[in-house]
Amino acid sequence: MIDAPRVELWAILPVLMLFGGGLIALLASGFARRAAQAPFALFTLAALAAAAASALWLWNRETTTALEGMVSIDRLAVVATLALCGIGAFGAYLGFHYFERDDFRRNEFYALLLFALGGMALLVAAADLIVVFLAVEVLSLALYVMTALTFRRGPTEAAMKYFLLGAFASAFLLYGVAMSYGASATTSVQGLARALTGVGGSQPLALVGALLLVVGLGFKVSLVPFHMWTPDVYQGAPSPVTAFMSAATKVAVFVAMVRVLDVAFGSLAWDLAPAIAVLSAGSMILGSVLAIAQRDVKRMLAYSSVAQAGFILSSFVSPEREGIAAALFYLISYSAAVVGAFGVVMLISGGIREQTGFDRFRGLGRRQPVLAALLSVFLLSLAGIPPTAGFVAKVLVFGAATSAGYWPLVLIGALASVAGAFFYLRVIALMAMQEPRGVDIADPSPLPRLVLAVPAVTVVVLGIVPGVIVPLLQEAGVLTW
Amino acid sequence: MRTTPWLTLVIAAPLAGLPVLVLWRSISDEAARWVGLGATLIAFAVSVGMLANFEIGEAGFQMVSKHPWVESAGLSWFVGVDGFSIWLVMVTTFMFPIAVAASWKVDHQVRRYMAMSLFLETVIIGAFLSLDLLLFFLFFEALLFPMYFIIGVWGSKRRVYAATKFLLYTMFGSAFLLVGILYLYIEAGNQLGTATFDLTALEQLQLSTGVGRWLFLAFFVGFAVKVPVWPLHTWLPDAHTEAPTKGSIVLAAILLKTGPYGMLRFNLDLFPEASRYFADAIMVLAVIGILYGAVVAMMQTDIKRLIAYSSVSHMGLIVLGIFAFSAESMDGAVLQMVNHGLSTGMLFLVFGMLYERTHTREIAELGGIVQVTPWLAGAYVVAMLSSIGLPGLNNFVGEFLVLLGTFSVDRVLASIAIVGVILSAIYMLWSYQRTFQGSLKERWGSLPDLSWREGAIVAPIVVAMLWIGLHPAPVLERMRPTSEQVSHQLSGGGRPQIEATAGLEGEIP
Numbered sequence: 001m002i003d004a005p006r007v008e009l010w011a012i013l014p015v016l017m018l019f020g021g022g023l024i025a026l027l028a029s030g031f032a033r034r035a036a037q038a039p040f041a042l043f044t045l046a047a048l049a050a051a052a053a054s055a056l057w058l059w060n061r062e063t064t065t066a067l068e069g070m071v072s073i074d075r076l077a078v079v080a081t082l083a084l085c086g087i088g089a090f091g092a093y094l095g096f097h098y099f100e101r102d103d104f105r106r107n108e109f110y111a112l113l114l115f116a117l118g119g120m121a122l123l124v125a126a127a128d129l130i131v132v133f134l135a136v137e138v139l140s141l142a143l144y145v146m147t148a149l150t151f152r153r154g155p156t157e158a159a160m161k162y163f164l165l166g167a168f169a170s171a172f173l174l175y176g177v178a179m180s181y182g183a184s185a186t187t188s189v190q191g192l193a194r195a196l197t198g199v200g201g202s203q204p205l206a207l208v209g210a211l212l213l214v215v216g217l218g219f220k221v222s223l224v225p226f227h228m229w230t231p232d233v234y235q236g237a238p239s240p241v242t243a244f245m246s247a248a249t250k251v252a253v254f255v256a257m258v259r260v261l262d263v264a265f266g267s268l269a270w271d272l273a274p275a276i277a278v279l280s281a282g283s284m285i286l287g288s289v290l291a292i293a294q295r296d297v298k299r300m301l302a303y304s305s306v307a308q309a310g311f312i313l314s315s316f317v318s319p320e321r322e323g324i325a326a327a328l329f330y331l332i333s334y335s336a337a338v339v340g341a342f343g344v345v346m347l348i349s350g351g352i353r354e355q356t357g358f359d360r361f362r363g364l365g366r367r368q369p370v371l372a373a374l375l376s377v378f379l380l381s382l383a384g385i386p387p388t389a390g391f392v393a394k395v396l397v398f399g400a401a402t403s404a405g406y407w408p409l410v411l412i413g414a415l416a417s418v419a420g421a422f423f424y425l426r427v428i429a430l431m432a433m434q435e436p437r438g439v440d441i442a443d444p445s446p447l448p449r450l451v452l453a454v455p456a457v458t459v460v461v462l463g464i465v466p467g468v469i470v471p472l473l474q475e476a477g478v479l480t481w
Numbered sequence: 482m483r484t485t486p487w488l489t490l491v492i493a494a495p496l497a498g499l500p501v502l503v504l505w506r507s508i509s510d511e512a513a514r515w516v517g518l519g520a521t522l523i524a525f526a527v528s529v530g531m532l533a534n535f536e537i538g539e540a541g542f543q544m545v546s547k548h549p550w551v552e553s554a555g556l557s558w559f560v561g562v563d564g565f566s567i568w569l570v571m572v573t574t575f576m577f578p579i580a581v582a583a584s585w586k587v588d589h590q591v592r593r594y595m596a597m598s599l600f601l602e603t604v605i606i607g608a609f610l611s612l613d614l615l616l617f618f619l620f621f622e623a624l625l626f627p628m629y630f631i632i633g634v635w636g637s638k639r640r641v642y643a644a645t646k647f648l649l650y651t652m653f654g655s656a657f658l659l660v661g662i663l664y665l666y667i668e669a670g671n672q673l674g675t676a677t678f679d680l681t682a683l684e685q686l687q688l689s690t691g692v693g694r695w696l697f698l699a700f701f702v703g704f705a706v707k708v709p710v711w712p713l714h715t716w717l718p719d720a721h722t723e724a725p726t727k728g729s730i731v732l733a734a735i736l737l738k739t740g741p742y743g744m745l746r747f748n749l750d751l752f753p754e755a756s757r758y759f760a761d762a763i764m765v766l767a768v769i770g771i772l773y774g775a776v777v778a779m780m781q782t783d784i785k786r787l788i789a790y791s792s793v794s795h796m797g798l799i800v801l802g803i804f805a806f807s808a809e810s811m812d813g814a815v816l817q818m819v820n821h822g823l824s825t826g827m828l829f830l831v832f833g834m835l836y837e838r839t840h841t842r843e844i845a846e847l848g849g850i851v852q853v854t855p856w857l858a859g860a861y862v863v864a865m866l867s868s869i870g871l872p873g874l875n876n877f878v879g880e881f882l883v884l885l886g887t888f889s890v891d892r893v894l895a896s897i898a899i900v901g902v903i904l905s906a907i908y909m910l911w912s913y914q915r916t917f918q919g920s921l922k923e924r925w926g927s928l929p930d931l932s933w934r935e936g937a938i939v940a941p942i943v944v945a946m947l948w949i950g951l952h953p954a955p956v957l958e959r960m961r962p963t964s965e966q967v968s969h970q971l972s973g974g975g976r977p978q979i980e981a982t983a984g985l986e987g988e989i990p
Contacts, residue, residue, distance in 0.1 A: 325553075386623040395615065395663070396554065402663040403670070410663060414656030421652050422645065425629065433633045433641050467551040474553055 011066030011073050013054035014081050015121045021047025022114030029107035040110040041096040047114055048085045048092070051121065055081040065127050069188045072127035072259070075476040076324070080124035080255040083332055084248055088117045090339045090455070091244030094346060097448050098240045102352045106149050113244065116142035120252035129177040129187040129213070129264070132256055136173060136220065139252065140166050143245050147237040150352055158236025165229045166219070173216025179209030180264070192264035203268065210265040210272055214279070217260070220253045223313060224282040227306045231294075234302030239354060242298065243342030246305050247335035254312055254331055258324055261316055263479055273317045277409045280317070283310025284416035291423045297345055298356040300423055301338070304382060307420060308334055314413055315397035318404035324477035326396035329470060333381060333389030333462055340455035341378040344371050347448055350441035361427055363436030370449050371442060372431040374456050381459040383424040384417050389462035396470075486546045487531040488560040488610050491570060494524035495577070495602040502596040510591040514581070517595030521578040524602060528574040535567055540962035542612065542681075550616075555666060555677045559613035564963030565745055565815050568956060569609045569738055572822040575945065576734045577602045582938045583830050584727035586837055587635060594635060601627040601731065608739050614662045614747070615678040618655070621739060625651055628728070628736060636723040643716075643723035650706050650716040658703025661696045665751070668692075683751060690754060697755030700748050701763070707740030710763075710800055711770035714793045721789035722842070726833025729785065733792055734826035738818045741799045745815070745967070749803070753971055760804045764887075767804065768894050770797030771901035779908040783842045787912055788828050791868065794901055795821045801898055802883035806971045810886020811964035812957055817879035819956070820867070820949065824876055827864035827942045831857065834935050838928050844912060849921030856931040858917045860939045865913055867946050869906045875949035 009016065025040060025047075055078050065072045095109050119138030126132045144166065148159035181187050183206035184195035196206055215226060222230040234242045265272060287307030294300035312334070315326040348364065348371060349356045365372040381390035394417060398410045462469065498520030502513060536543055542561030550556045562570065577598070587594050604624040611617035625648055633644030665683050670676030672686055688696065706713045717737075721729050749756050774794030781787035799821065802814030834857060835850070836842065851858035867874040870881075880902060888895040931939070949956060 380626065385626055386619045391619070391622065392551075392554075395659070398659065399554070399663050399666060402660070403667045407660055407664055411656070411660045414659050415653070418649060418652040418656050422649055425626075425645070425648060429633055429641050429645065432630065433644075465551075467553065470551060470553045 006068070008066040011058070012071055012122070012125065013058070014051040015118050015125070017047055017051040017054055018114050018118035018121055021050070022111050022118055025114055026108065026111035029111055033107060034105055035107065037096055037100060037105060037107055040107050041092055044092045044110045044114060045089055048088050048117070051117075052082055052085040055085070055121075065190065069190060070128045070131050071122070071125040072189070073125070074479060076255060076258065076328075076479060077125040079328060079473065079476040080251055081121045083251050083335060084117055084120050084124070087244060087248045087251065087335050087339055088113060090343065090451070091240055091248070093451055094240035094243055094339075094343050094448070095238075097445070098238060098346055098352070101443065104150070104352060109146065109149055112142045112146045112149075115139075116146065116245075117248065120248055123252045124255040126256060126259065127189045129180060129189070129192075129260075132260065133170070133173055133177055135256075136216070136253070137170060139249065140170070140220070143241075143249070146241045146245070147233055149241065150238050152352070154236040155238065158233045162229050162233045169216050169219030169226065172212050172219070176209050176212030176214075176216055179205055179212055181209075183209055189259050189264040193266055196265065197267040206265065207268060207271060210261070210268060211275060213260055214257070214272075214275070217253050217257050218279060221250050221257075221309045221312075222283075222306050223279050223309050224286045224306060227283070227287070230306055231299050231302040234305070235296060235298045235356070238352070239298070239342050239346030239349065243339045243346070246301075246342065247339045250305075250309065250312070251331045251335055254327060257316065258327065259479075262324065273404065273406070276313060276316050277406055280310045280313040281409055281412045283307060283313065284413050285310075288416040288419035288423070292419060294423070295358050296356050297358065297361060297427060298342075298354070300427070301341060301345070304420065304423065305338065307416060308338075308382065310416070311394065311397055311413060314406070314409055315400040317406045317409065318400040320400070320403065321474060321477040322396075322403065323400040324479070325470065325473040326393075326400040328473040328476060329389075329462075329466065330393040330397050332469070332473075333393040333459060336455040336458045336462075337378045337381040337388075337390060340452050340459070341375060341382065343448065343452045343455075344375040344378065347371055347443040347452075348375075350443075355441070358427075358430055359437055360441075361430045362434045364431040364442075367436050367440045368442045374449070374452050375431065376428045377456045377459055379424040379428055381463070383421045385421065387460065387463045389459045389466065392463055392466040484544075485530075485534075487527070487534055487544050488562055489546055489558075491524065491527050491531055491574070492560070492603055492607045492610060494527045495520050495599040495606070497523055498599050499596060502592050502599070506592070508592055510588065513592045513595045514585055517581045517598055518578055520599050521574070521581050521602060524606070525574040525578055528570055531562065532567065532571060535562070535959060537958055538962055540564070540966040545612070554615075555675070556615045557613050557677075557679065559616060559679060560607075560610040561612045562610060564960035565742070566609045568815060568819050568960060569742055570606055572738070572819045573602065573605055573609065573735045575941070576730060576822055576826050579826070579830065579938055579942065580727045580730040580734075582934075583730060583833055584725060585934070587725065587727070590634065594631070597627040597630050598727070598731075601631070605735055605739065609742060612680045613678045614665065614680060614683065617743075617747075618659060618662055621658075621743070622652075622655055624736065624739070628732065631728040631731070632720055632724045635725040636728065637725075638723070639719070640723045643719040646716045647720040650713070654703040654706030654713070657699040661699030661703070664696060664699075680747070680750070686751075688752070693752045694755040694758060697748055697752040697759060700752070701744065701759070704740045704743035704748070707743070708737060708796050708800060709740070709793065710766055711773050711793065711797065714770070714774075717793060718786050718789040721792070721829075722783060722785040726829060726836070729788075729829040729833070730826045733788070733829055734822035737792065737796060738822065741796070741803055741814065741818060744800070745803055745811070749967055749971060756804070756971060757806075760806065761891075763804045764801055764891065764894050767797045767801040768897050768901075770794065771801070771898050772904070775901045775904035775908060779904065779911070782844050784832055784844055784912060784916065785829070785842050787844075787908065788825060788832065791905060791908065792821070792825055794905060795825065795868075798880065798883055798898060798901070801887055801894070805883075805887040805890045806968055807886035807889055808961070808965045808968040809882050810890070811968055812960055813879050813882025813884075813886055815960050815964065816949070816953065816956060817876070817883060820875040820879045823942055823946055823949075824864055824867040827939065827946075828861070828868060830942070831861045831864055831939065834931070835861075839925065844915050847916045847922075847925070848919045849917070850925055850928065851917040852921045853925060853928045854930040856936065860931065860943075861913065861917065863943055863946070865909045867950075869909050870902055873947075873950050875946045875953075877950060878953045
């Protein structure tokens with residue numbers, strides 16, 4: 001007699017809300033491809049709200065894992081899911097505005113967005129390497145299609161590149177799962193943690209498995225040297241999609257990395273830390289240096305996101321609670337800033353044939369003071385200049401890395417942020433200190449400005465009173481298994 | 482009874498004008514100027530209240546207020562004032578209204594210009610008063626970007642280049658500073674049980690010699706860029722030259738002082754052993770800076786660049802005074818920070834007035850101007866004489882104290898530094914001669930002399946210069962206890978140092 005597995009669907013309620021919403025949106029868009037987008041957008045927001053509410057409901061659950069140890073129910077997942085829903089809402093609104101402006105109906109955008117978010121929400125809760133792989137695939141497939149959504153040549157090329165390299169990375173990820181299984185005869189995060197603790201000597205198989213997993217996940221968050229796709233995809237994809245994927249993917253995948261590195265391979269933390277430090281340093285240096293050479297704002301932001309991934313990763317050398325909280329704070333402040341920045345870029349770039357060269361930004365302070373001010377706030381936060389959230393975030397991750405004894409890494413990070421300040425502030429300088437050229441093609445509508453003020457306020461408030469969320473994130477950083 | 486939180490009030494005072502400037506977007510330029518001036522004057526009034534409450538004879542921190550801010554990250558709002566910082570705050574609040582009034586003629590984006598100025602004043606005062614290292618760093622970093630905008634938006638031709646150079650240089654320095662601060666924070670967690678940025682707690686840390694020296698260097702680089710100590714000075718001439726008049730005044734008079742102040746407050750206090758170890762080397766750098774600045778100033782053809790290089794020279798003297806460790810030299814160094822603020826501030830101010838009339842900075846294009854603008858020339862002479870160190874004016878007292886204090890420690894360096902003081906007389910007088918005297922060029926025949934408004938801006942500085950020059954006692958008696966304490970700690974062995982234990986390895990030869 002085989003026991004039927006216990007079905008505890010409540011544990012993945014947020015994920016179900018998102019996938020359910022995605023399915024409904026997909027069916028509806030099939031029947032009403034040329035219909036107005038507004039109902040789709042509203043429905044997406046409703047699905048996100050439902051997912052967020054059900055995630056909140058999981059906050060006080062005592063259980064740690066459900067569905068036979070496949071997903072974990074903890075505050076880390078809740079906080080990450082809430083952040084993802086927030087990012088998703090901005091992505092949906094920006095996409096709505098983007099397609100509406102050019103009267104370009106792509107209603108499957110909403111379905112894809114919800115599928116991607118469902119994959120991400122699953123990823124942040126994944127307690128088994130198989131689920132990690134599954135979730136990464138789901139979110140990636142949706143993102144590949146979203147990248148090509150405008151059917152223009154650039155985006156399609158970008159999507160193809162993303163897909164091919166992504167498939168390659170998936171292979172690494174899967175290989176890592178296999179190696180880990182070989183090392184511990186289990187794929188569950190808890191099981192790995194238990195199997196690997198207390199085992200003396202070196203564990204080459206487990207180390208190789210962990211490193212391959214880092215490669216696979218590192219590809220998704222564009223760590224050097226797995227970042228090659230990032231500039232082309234970020235530049236080629238429609239701006240709202242870039243805004244969404246640059247923020248949400250990082251949140252989801254880094255949270256998964258917390259589980260994989262700090263829990264599953266927690267006992268190997270000190271062996272893995274040097275490798276992490278190298279990846280982090282490489283990303284910070286190369287991302288910053290290459291961003292300096294860019295002449296296109298989207299491409300510059302793409303390289304900068306490589307550097308930002310390096311900053312976030314630097315907190316992973318510390319397996320402590322502070323390290324996790326620091327990474328979460330960084331992810332949230334980065335997400336707010338990057339969603340806002342791509343949102344403003346979308347408004348400035350004109351229509352669907354986006355023009356995002358530096359010339360577009362010259363003298364913008366005169367013509368579009370509000371957009372210029374918003375973009376300045378976001379860029380200052382990305383550069384880590386007080387009083388914005390980016391500054392606090394950098395202090396937190398650097399503090400975590402210092403406490404683990406990796407102060408040379410912190411020094412590299414601090415110097416990379418100087419390079420970062422240069423290219424971020426160059427855009428601000430273009431906007432504030434130069435004369436405008438050519439015709440103004442910026443979007444004049446007021447509502448997107450109002451919506452983008454939300455992340456701007458978030459960035460400033462978190463910069464001045466980070467205390468409002470830091471204790472919460474520290475609670476989320478307590479992982480039990 | 483609750484005491485008045487004077488320091489918090491001083492820091493917040495300039496912000497009083499900010500909501501008006503930020504929210505009232507259609508404010509007229511004239512009204513924006515008055516709001517800016519009003520807010521800076523309020524800040525000055527509050528700082529006078531703070532000065533009146535300052536206890537003479539106390540060496541430690543006064544009017545301390547401490548409130549946890551981000552408890553989970555060990556950050557607190559911890560401010561206090563001692564005999565050093567009070568004068569730096571005073572010179573800040575004193576020079577800001579003058580700088581704002583001096584930029585009355587700025588005519589584009591006045592609202593933003595004033596908003597940036599007020600924000601800048603707040604963060605500078607905050608940096609001088611913070612006793613929490615992270616809070617200090619926050620202010621220290623935050624002052625970069627209003628200054629960046631003031632140079633970059635309202636500066637002259639090569640403004641973007643100068644603004645970027647300024648920003649990158651100083652951020653490069655603060656990168657090291659941040660690492661040092663974080664290291665101390667974590668070390669506090671290991672040794673004291675609670676990780677904190679509290680300066681008074683971090684003083685208690687027992688650092689091994691190697692660690693102390695590396696951390697000293699990290700802090701020193703952060704501050705040396707701001708001072709600037711030779712050879713990290715190359716950003717300064719560009720920034721000074723390209724900045725608008727007001728920007729130059731704030732940079733020279735106030736912003737540069739965050740560098741030596743940081744050394745005085747943090748380097749000497751946290752790493753006494755390393756301070757003694759590196760003192761000789763730093764004094765040599767300072768003397769090189771004094772001579773180098775003076776010699777290069779002599780060769781300049783652009784007046785603003787000349788004043789900028791004279792700053793390099795004068796700031797070298799301040800660093801020399803700090804690292805000579807005698808009570809006199811420290812008094813002199815702090816007084817010199819104030820004096821340099823007044824005299825160089827006034828040089829930029831008066832030259833700015835001349836520039837508004839002539840729109841040239843080239844010495845060769847000017848000449849004979851004293852004939853048409855005697856009052857303006859007179860004001861320049863006062864600023865120049867003060868800068869040279871004429872007895873009876875402020876700089877004399879400060880330079881004398883620094884040299885006296887240094888002489889008792891190192892005669893050779895003091896003697897060389899005196900050469901720099903003599904050189905300053907040469908380049909200043911020579912530039913005056915070429916600019917204001919000689920034959921008047923025809924195109925300058927109808928230059929207007931100082932207006933009443935301009936006279937009113939210059940007058941308070943002259944009064945302050947004379948006051949410090951003739952009767953420095955009120956200033957000195959307030960800083961003396963503090964400098965004696967610091968000097969005693971450094972020359973009398975200071976806190977015991979334990980030998981290298983765990984942690985960061987590496988000896989500095």
